[in-house]
Amino acid sequence: MEGPRLERPLTSVPPLPAAAMEGAGAVLDSARLFRYGEHVPEGTWVARLERAFAEHFGTRFAVAVNSGGSAMFLALRSAGVEADDVVLLNAFTLAPVPGAIEHLGAKVVLVDVDADLRVDLVDLETAIVEHRPKAFLLSHMRGHVADMAGVVALCEAHDVILIEDCAHTLGASYDGTPTGLFGAAGCFSLQTWKQINAGEGGIIVTDDEDLAARAILASGAYMLHAQHGTPPSEDVIQRWAPHTPNCSMRLNELAAAIALPQLASLEERNDAWRAIYGRLEAGVRGLPNLRVPRTLDEVVHAPTSFQFIADLPSDAIEHRLAVCAERGVPIKWFGRPQATGFTSVHRHWGYVEARALPKGDAVLAGLCDVRLPSDLTEDEVDTIVAVLRLAFDH
Numbered sequence: 001m002e003g004p005r006l007e008r009p010l011t012s013v014p015p016l017p018a019a020a021m022e023g024a025g026a027v028l029d030s031a032r033l034f035r036y037g038e039h040v041p042e043g044t045w046v047a048r049l050e051r052a053f054a055e056h057f058g059t060r061f062a063v064a065v066n067s068g069g070s071a072m073f074l075a076l077r078s079a080g081v082e083a084d085d086v087v088l089l090n091a092f093t094l095a096p097v098p099g100a101i102e103h104l105g106a107k108v109v110l111v112d113v114d115a116d117l118r119v120d121l122v123d124l125e126t127a128i129v130e131h132r133p134k135a136f137l138l139s140h141m142r143g144h145v146a147d148m149a150g151v152v153a154l155c156e157a158h159d160v161i162l163i164e165d166c167a168h169t170l171g172a173s174y175d176g177t178p179t180g181l182f183g184a185a186g187c188f189s190l191q192t193w194k195q196i197n198a199g200e201g202g203i204i205v206t207d208d209e210d211l212a213a214r215a216i217l218a219s220g221a222y223m224l225h226a227q228h229g230t231p232p233s234e235d236v237i238q239r240w241a242p243h244t245p246n247c248s249m250r251l252n253e254l255a256a257a258i259a260l261p262q263l264a265s266l267e268e269r270n271d272a273w274r275a276i277y278g279r280l281e282a283g284v285r286g287l288p289n290l291r292v293p294r295t296l297d298e299v300v301h302a303p304t305s306f307q308f309i310a311d312l313p314s315d316a317i318e319h320r321l322a323v324c325a326e327r328g329v330p331i332k333w334f335g336r337p338q339a340t341g342f343t344s345v346h347r348h349w350g351y352v353e354a355r356a357l358p359k360g361d362a363v364l365a366g367l368c369d370v371r372l373p374s375d376l377t378e379d380e381v382d383t384i385v386a387v388l389r390l391a392f393d394h
């Protein structure tokens with residue numbers, strides 16, 4: 001084949017740091033894989049990870065759990081959301097996010113997103129007034145951070161609990177404040193394709209002692225909550241213990257040992273990702289059929305992937321993405337009629353009531369998504385640019 005072709009798979013995962021291997025080895029040697037025990041004189045990896053997250057964000061509490069989905073479920077539940085409550089959710093997100101709301105037995109009401117993939121504040125206010133939600137689960141999907149000043153103002157004005165899904169924004173901020181700190185709780189994922197790769201895992205950060213106590217108890221602490229990295233006082237725990245079921249959503253020691261050193265090197269990786277994203281964005285600028293969503297000036301992003309909107313009919317998008325795939329650049333497309341691979345959109349979620357989302361549907365129809373391993377070289381990024389230019393420059 002003549003012309004550009006990317007030889008390295010975009011599905012490749014960068015190696016874990018040596019410290020993660022050492023930590024994992026120590027856990028395996030000890031055979032103590034469970035986060036609790038009757039005898040933990042040196043504390044546990046999970047507790048250290050919780051302390052490290054709380055320190056990193058300057059929050060009073062961090063609660064580690066077994067996935068990002070569990071983090072959202074537990075954060076909503078522990079903030080007081082109950083079955084049959086309405087929870088708003090921005091329409092550009094991934095299936096585990098409505099899944100966390102459904103898991104609670106609460107009702108998902110979708111909110112429209114604008115041409116730059118951010119929640120539409122006018123529709124957010126309309127949905128608040130029409131549906132009287134208990135909470136808004138704001139998903140910073142693919143790292144596109146909303147107008148947080150506007151979101152917080154609306155939630156405060158209408159007494160709506162704000163929970164942030166930060167699965168794609170560990171290291172991103174708005175006006176100097178890290179995502180995860182704008183509402184009652186921030187929820188992170190430690191799944192392989194996120195900023196920290198522990199295979200599976202989730203973390204809730206919060207300053208609310210009741211929320212933290214309820215999340216610890218519901219995550220399945222048995223009576224060993226004191227072994228947490230940032231436990232609330234015994235009084236607070238006892239306020240909730242009799243009323244909180246054990247939902248068994250604990251993080252294990254192996255995942256925590258793998259995750260902990262990656263928090264220390266987070267900024268290094270995020271800088272690499274920002275450089276890759278910036279080079280890619282500059283490379284495709286000016287292409288006639290392709291638009292890159294704008295990031296707000298207030299936002300420092302932490303991209304792990306690259307999105308563009310192809311302003312073309314479906315069959316033309318299909319054809320151009322086939323050209324990219326042939327040349328080693330697989331691209332996911334949110335406009336596909338069927339849910340495929342990791343990619344689905346609200347019309348595939350039959351359990352969520354349909355709602356008119358005209359702006360979101362217009363942008364999702366052409367939305368394309370490229371995964372970016374953090375160790376892509378400049379040459380590899382230039383090859384991706386060359387492939388996109390070849391496919392879209394006419």
Ligand SMILES: Cc1ncc(COP(=O)(O)O)c(C=O)c1O
Nearest residue numbers: 067068069094096141167189191
């Ligand atoms: C936007 C978003 N939020 C939350 C999650 C949930 O994370 P987890 O897979 O750890 O449950 C994902 C997973 O990919 C996601 O893409």
